[in-house]
Ligand SMILES: [Zn+2]
């Protein structure tokens with residue numbers, strides 16, 4: 802299986818290693834990708850444990866699992882990611898901007914977020930994010946280009962995740 806994060810690598814060569822704890826996310830972007838893939842494969846414990854300590858207080862594993870379960874994750878697009886080494890020297894924090902496409906109750910949604918990551922206990926953790934866009938998308942007709950910005954047709958792209 803290809804990794805849900807869109808890297809075009811096999812899942813077990815990409816985010817799965819990080820989710821299972823066999824390797825560490827060594828950049829905020831890798832952590833972001835692995836958290837997305839954990840949502841896509843419904844691994845709520847990993848998502849919970851990659852929140853910063855302070856952010857866990859408002860989360861439960863059950864709520865995360867329920868949300869992941871009700872949602873089909875279609876596509877992740879990374880818009881930008883901080884140069885983490887530079888940021889590390891400055892203040893141990895970094896940002897990643899991304900769009901996620903998902904379907905929920907037969908509707909397709911696009912969410913764009915700027916996420917904040919911090920270094921905590923020597924690991925990157927997700928602190929919080931500002932959602933700048935959250936909207937529904939009409940399902941493309943069979944021959945239209947996919948909504949995610951790829952040049953493929955919907956049925957050869959994100960429709961596969963349905
Ligand atoms: Zn991946």
Ligand SMILES: [Zn+2]
Pocket residue numbers: 876947948949950951955958959960
């Ligand atoms: Zn697509």
